[in-house]
Amino acid sequence: MRPFSYDRAHDLASAIRAASAQVEVQNRAPIQFLAGGTNLLDLMKIDVMRPERLVDINPLEDSLSEIVADGDGLRLGGLARMSTVAHHPDVEKNYPVLSQSLKLAASAQLRNMASLAGNVLQRTRCSYFRDVSWGACNKREPGSGCAAIGGVNRKHAVLGTSPHCIATYPGDFAQALIALDATVEITGPKGERRIPVHELHRLPGDTPHIENTLAAGEIITAFQIPRKAWAKRSLYLKVRDRESYEFAVASAAVALDLADGVVRDVRIALGGVATIPWRAVAAEEVLKGKPLTEDIARSAAEAAFEPARTHGENDFKPELGRNTLVRALLDAAKLEA
Amino acid sequence: MNAPTTFDGGMIGRPTPRIDGRLKVTGTACYPSDFPLEDTAYAYLVTSAIARGRIKAIHLEEAQQVEGVLDILTYENTKGKVRKVRAFSGGGYTSTTIMPMDSPKVWHDGQIVAVVVAETYEAAREAAHKVHVEYDERKPKPGFDKRRPQPRQISNPLSSSDPQTGDAETAFQHADVKVEAYYTTPTQHHNPIELFTTTCTWSGDQLTIYEPSQFVHGLKNGVAKQLNMNPEKVRVISPFVGGAFGSKAALTPRTAFVALAAKRLNRPVKLVPTRSQSFDVSTYRAETQHLVKLGADRNGRLTSLHHEGWEVSSRPDNYKVAGTETTSLLYACPNIYTKVHIVHADRNTPGFMRSPAEVPYVYALESAMDELATALGMDPVELRRINDTMVNPIDQKPYSSRALMACYDRAAEAFGWSKRNPEPGSMHDGDWLIGWGCATACYPTNVAPAQARVTLAPNGRARVQTAGHDIGTGAYTAIALTAADRLGVPLENVNVELGDSSLPPAPVAGGSNATASICNAVAMACDEIRERLAQGAVHADGQLAGADPGDLRLSQGKLVAPDGKSEPLKEAIMRLGFGPVEAHAKYTPEIASAPVKLMGHKLIEGGISAMTSGSSVKDHVQYAFGAEFVEVRIHKRTREIRVPRIVGAFAAGRIVSPTTARSQLLGGLIWGVASALHEATEIDERVARYVNDDLAEYLIPVCADIKDVEVIFVPEEDHQVNALGIKGLGELGNVGTNAAVANAVYHATGRRIRDLPIRIEDLL
Amino acid sequence: MDTFSPLKAAPLSRRAGTRDTIEVVLNVNGRNHRLAVDPRVTLLDALREHLGLTGSKKGCDQGQCGACTIHVDGRRVLSCLTLVAMVEGKAVTTIEGLAPEEGGLHPMQQAFLDHDAFQCGYCTPGQIMSAVACVREGLATTDDDIREYMSGNLCRCAAYPNIVEAIKQARAEMEEQP
Structure with a gap:
């Protein structure tokens, strides 16, 4: 861990001001916001991230961690802790996919620490990224190559990959947000803006070190989840080698608007198999207007993984991903709306 | 022999909470890194990023500029300071004969190449990250070749010979029923939750070492030999050990360097390696391959047993576990052939990991026994009964006691084995396929x-x-x-x-x-x-x-x-x-x-254990036994494998402390599940380096993975093993469990997975 | 056994030569400690290396094992991923401060003892701190819930079934005497 100076932010504006002047963004930004710290401090200890200054935004928790549920939907403050949201009765009852994706992530302790905003921005678990003794990692060191291609890549992505990076996006909650058509509220040096959550993350392409569309100094202040017909008939299915405390091998967030067994509308986002929280639009299209049978679910899953590219050890992932999606869809269809 | 005489008080065998x-x-409870020492300096390791080659240059300038840095050890200033000592497995002390920091040579990934010492842990870590090492890298050999069988390589001429009797090949040719298959087990790491810490402090010429150890006398004498000291000038303090499982038995290279650093600074130096470094600082269970051929008559009696094993070791060391000593005496069979081979690679020297020989070798045999039961259309418990023996089939020496079938009967009853439909894939609960499997556990009484x-x-x-x-x-x-x-x-x-x-x-x-x-x-x-x-x-x-x-x-x-x-x-x-x-x-x-x-x-x-193995007693053999039954559940679509139920029955002589003995067997059974389904150290074959070297990626079971586990003690008296009649059981519980899980997976799915760990992708 | 009960913490010499020292008042187990430390010091290292409170253990130092679990304002968190500066003004409770009275045991500690819910004992302080919070959070309702919500604490000795039994015993007592 490199030396850094530590400051506490006492209002949003000064936090943004503190971080807005820097040229380099994201991984290499010398000024980083510190919220739960569960990802940032870990990466600093192993020398992957080397900020010179930490701006502790936890003092803003009072204003940035509100949970508001009303007839229009749900608004979750960016600094709300994962556990608080996961066990919020309204979230559990009316937005099950959100609650489940949080409860199935990390551990109780980490969920008590980690903020929602930090969670959706969490970095990949790719071992080649996380260990600086590996020379080749385009995400860590642009232009250095990708050791995971041709290496140990069982847990790596099959969707959204590029010749430069196949690192998996490891989170769960962002998929749940995408499945509910959520938007993210961002405040930055230029004021406030809102974008759909599925526009927050960037495909690796030839710039895998740039993982999202946030500019310097921008802070995620809240997530807005509309209360739509599919919200209650939603679930998060996470498949992994052990029962708990593991990142997904494959996962699916699904939200279904069903009428008499026919899909009126649907949202699907996949985890554990893609470089970003992956909205499976092609699968959604297959399902719309169709009765939700096993065959249709299977066709949708085929469509979702049609663009998959595998790399050896993860050759099994398209099949597992398809099975996961089929299971999730059929389970969701059984839920009460 | 002063055999203890009468028993009294009834304290031996009484359940009681742990006194500690x-x-x-x-x-x-004071673990070695918990002892506070005034004026402690902190050490941080720099480890090799290549598996084979030489250090061309080490650049220390940037590290030395970190405020608070006190000293940096590299081969340039430690060369010749640590003497070579014989390895533990060769009757000495050390985990390996590889001597890090004695030359620029790199033998394996993660080898210690520098030790940074600073006023604070934070400064030591920062400086270690600023040490730049240039390597002259050569293409390493990561382990086994992909093809089977492995090319025959040197076997250790010092080890006991491979047990054999009769003519296994001919008997196999003529057997009524036969099975033949390869099995493999992966690289595994002990990963005790306590890290491999070392704190050294000198008082004049007296060295005190605080280090978690399974053998303080070995550590003391080994370090004394390495540093050319009178052993009486070395004291090792390790009142509590935060898990070991074999990883803290032999003297690893780190200790001498911390002692040297403390000497150079004349103050206490404390090393707490990272979890990632812990994959290389101590030893590991090497990957193994097995060829097992079993022949039997139509009644299920074994007529031929062939067990050939291949194990990976480092370039210089002939470490092997050679579990055929156990698999050759487990069942009655007139014709037995066994052979163990070592395959040398650019790896650290492996070492003991809980039930070193039995975990991989009994896995292979007990899987093959299940395959034979299937081929015979016979209940797997009955196959064990038919082939039960009270003598070692190799030399006819009697077992001092052997209650294997009593264990099977008790465990089978508790498990409800009689309700098993033997047809693979026949049992399910909603979307979950159910499989029941069993296997034998055994461990020599040493x-x-x-x-x-x-x-x-x-x-x-x-x-x-x-x-x-x-x-x-x-x-x-x-x-x-x-x-x-x-x-x-x-x-x-x-x-x-x-x-x-x-x-x-x-x-x-x-x-x-x-x-x-x-x-x-x-x-x-x-x-x-x-x-x-x-x-x-x-x-x-x-x-x-x-x-x-x-x-x-x-x-x-x-x-x-x-x-x-x-x-x-x-x-x-x-x-x-x-x-x-x-x-x-x-x-x-x-x-x-x-x-x-x-x-x-x-x-x-002098720090040498002089242990007599239960398989090498002059006039008999002495083993503890057990029978293990597991239920697996596999989702029909997504193929997650869970183990909600385990029953183990064990006969291990006199149980001195039933409360803690039960916990050990419980833990052992869970280790066996982990060995079957979770644990594997992944190696990047291109460079012979470990990849998943942390506890998020190297999986061990969490609380949610384990549900009902039942341990049954089968009473056993055996005064031949030792005066008190005690058979050890710390390593008994996790022998065979991996096979029981694999056998249950077969029963659930009809698919025989012979390469551990068994994962989702094997069953899609 | 008493030869190995903890030694009195040696007074820490003020460490020379570290830059950017920050002053933090740390409230641990009801006592305030004034520390001048490198901002990089984690709460775990502060407890262990600066305050002599070695009950909290380092098993991974990266949030993957749970051995360092402590309470901050009553919530279970990982002290290895918390900077000491982040808990200023908050109440930190460690295993050393869990028992209601000096020399006594919290019902959870007693339950772990009664059920042999550990072997080597290294993960135990973290398990117990996590278990106490799990009960207080109201999440220790069924066996399956206990297992799930205790899965952030690895036990390599695999005492899990005994841990679940211990938590059930302590839960009953904690519910009687909240």
């Missing part, structure tokens, strides 16, 4: 010379001192129960001191020998005290005057004659002089060979 439990639940000092005070308080180790095994409690039993005092009156090399030597806490070895020594010391008190009493003018000293027993704080006459302990002790009575016993195993009987205590005093 209170310290553990209050956070006051015993070693051990010493103990017991002191009994007039107030009835006893003190037991021995340099044994409680690595979670319950040694403190088992030893206290033994002393309370033999001295006739309450358990709470017994104080036990372990884990300090200034105490009388005890063997390595490995090979499941510790309870048998140490408790026999403790019982001997107690008996000597009883004898002295009795002699005093019968020759004095008291209640017991004229009684036969051999008849007197210590019971409930009194010295008691069979006729009920007695005198208080205080009186009996005070008669022998002021203060407590003390005895120092040296126990030599009854089963030891003549040289060990002669030299055993010299060896243990």
Whole structure:
């Protein structure tokens, strides 16, 4: 861990001001916001991230961690802790996919620490990224190559990959947000803006070190989840080698608007198999207007993984991903709306 | 042989909370890195980023500029400072003969290449990240070739020969029913939750080492040899060990460097390696391959057994576990062929990991037995019954005791095995396929010379001192129960001191020998005290005057004659002089060979365990046995594999401390599940480097993975194994469990997975 | 055993030569400690290396094992991923401060002892701190819930079934005497 100076932010504006002047963004930004710290401090200890200054935004928790549920939907403050949201009765009852994706992530302790905003921005678990003794990692060191291609890549992505990076996006909650058509509220040096959550993350392409569309100094202040017909008939299915405390091998967030067994509308986002929280639009299209049978679910899953590219050890992932999606869809269809 | 005499007090075998439990639940148990030492400096390792080659240059300038950096050790300033010492597996001390920082040579990934010492942990870590090493890298060999069988390579000429009898090949050709298959087990790491810490401090020429250890006398003598010191000038303190499982048995290279650093700075130096570094700082279970061929007649009687194993070792060392010693004597069979091969690679030297030989080898055999049962259309339990034996089929030596089938019967009943539909894929619960499988557990009863000092005070308080180790095994409690039993005092009156090399030597806490070895020594010391008190009493003018000293027993704080006459302990002790009575016993195993009987205590005093294996006793073989049954559930779509139910029944001689013994077997069974489904260290074959070197990616079970686990003790008396009749069980529970899981997976799905771990992708 | 009860913490010499020292008042187990430390110091290292409170254990130092679990304002968190500066003004409770009275045991500590819910004991302080919070959070309702919500604490000795039994015993007592 490199030396850094530590400051506490006492209002949003000064936090943004503190971080807005820097040229380099994201991984290499010398000024980083510190919220739960569960990802940032870990990466600093192993020398992957080397900020010179930490701006502790936890003092803003009072204003940035509100949970508001009303007839229009749900608004979750960016600094709300994962556990608080996961066990919020309204979230559990009316937005099950959100609650489940949080409860199935990390551990109780980490969920008590980690903020929602930090969670959706969490970095990949790719071992080649996380260990600086590996020379080749385009995400860590642009232009250095990708050791995971041709290496140990069982847990790596099959969707959204590029010749430069196949690192998996490891989170769960962002998929749940995408499945509910959520938007993210961002405040930055230029004021406030809102974008759909599925526009927050960037495909690796030839710039895998740039993982999202946030500019310097921008802070995620809240997530807005509309209360739509599919919200209650939603679930998060996470498949992994052990029962708990593991990142997904494959996962699916699904939200279904069903009428008499026919899909009126649907949202699907996949985890554990893609470089970003992956909205499976092609699968959604297959399902719309169709009765939700096993065959249709299977066709949708085929469509979702049609663009998959595998790399050896993860050759099994398209099949597992398809099975996961089929299971999730059929389970969701059984839920009460 | 001073065989312990009568039993009394009923303390041996009594369930009791751990006597060290209170310290553990209050956070006051002092693990080696918990000892506060004034003015401590902090060390941080820099480890190799290549597996094979040479260091071209080490650039320290940037690191040295970090404020607070005190010293940086590299081969340039440590060369020749640490002497080469024989490896543990060759009758010496060290985990490897590789000498890091003695030359620019790199033998394996993660080899220590520099040690940075600074005023603070934070400064040491920062500076270590600023050490830049340039390598001259050569293409390494990561392990096995992809093809099978492995090319034959050197076997260790020093090891015992491969057990063989009859003509296995011909018998196999003519067998009515045969199975033949390859099985593999992966690289695994012990990953005790306590890291491999070392703190060294010098006081003049006296070195004190705080390091979690399974063998403080070995560590003491080994470091003394490495640093060319008188062993009496080295003290190792390790009262509590935060898990070990074999990884803290042999002396690893790090210790000497921390000692050197402390010497150079003349202040205490503390090293806490990272979790990632812990994959290379100590040892690991090497990957294995097996070819098993079984032939049987139509009734299921084995006619031929062929077990060939391949194991990976480092370039310079011939470490191997050679589990065919066990698999060749497990079942009756007239024709047996076994062979073990070592494949050398650019890897660290592997080492003992809980049930080193049995976990991989019994896995292969017990999987093959299940395949044979399937081929015969026979119940797998019945196949074991038909081939049960009371003699070693290789040389006809009898088992001292063997309750394998009693274990099967008890466990099968508790599990409900009779309700199993043998048809694969026939059992399910909603979307979950159910499979039931079983396998044999066994482990040799090893015993070693051990010493103990017991002191009994007039107030009835006893003190037991021995340099044994409680690595979670319950040694403190088992030893206290033994002393309370033999001295006739309450358990709470017994104080036990372990884990300090200034105490009388005890063997390595490995090979499941510790309870048998140490408790026999403790019982001997107690008996000597009883004898002295009795002699005093019968020759004095008291209640017991004229009684036969051999008849007197210590019971409930009194010295008691069979006729009920007695005198208080205080009186009996005070008669022998002021203060407590003390005895120092040296126990030599009854089963030891003549040289060990002669030299055993010299060896243990010099830090060599001199353990006699249960498979190499002169006139018999001694093993503990068990039978294990598991239920697996596999989702029909997404193929997650879960193990909601495990039953194990075990016969392991006299159980000294049932509470802690049960916990060990429980933990062992869960280890077996992990071995089957979770644990594997992934190697990047291109560069022979570990990849998943942390606890998020190297999976061990979490609480949610484990539901019902039942441990059944099958009573067993065996006084041939040692005077107290103790068979070890720390390594028994996790033998065979991996096979039971694999067999259950077959039963659930009809798919035979022979390469561990079994994962989702194997069943899609 | 008493030869190995913890030694008194040695007074720490003020460490020379570290830059950017920050002053933090740390409230641990009801006592305030004034520390001048490198901002990089984690709460775990502050407890262990600066305050002599070694009950909290380092098993991975990266949030993957749970051995360092402590309470901050009553919530269970990982002290290895918390900077000491982040808990200023908050109440930190460690295993050393769990028992209601000096020399006594919290019902959870007693339950772990009664059920042999550990072997080597290294993960135990973290398990117990996590278990106490799990009960207080109201998440220890069923066996399956206990297992799930205790899955952030690895036990390599695999005492899990005994841990679940211990938590059930302590839960009953904690519910009687909240």
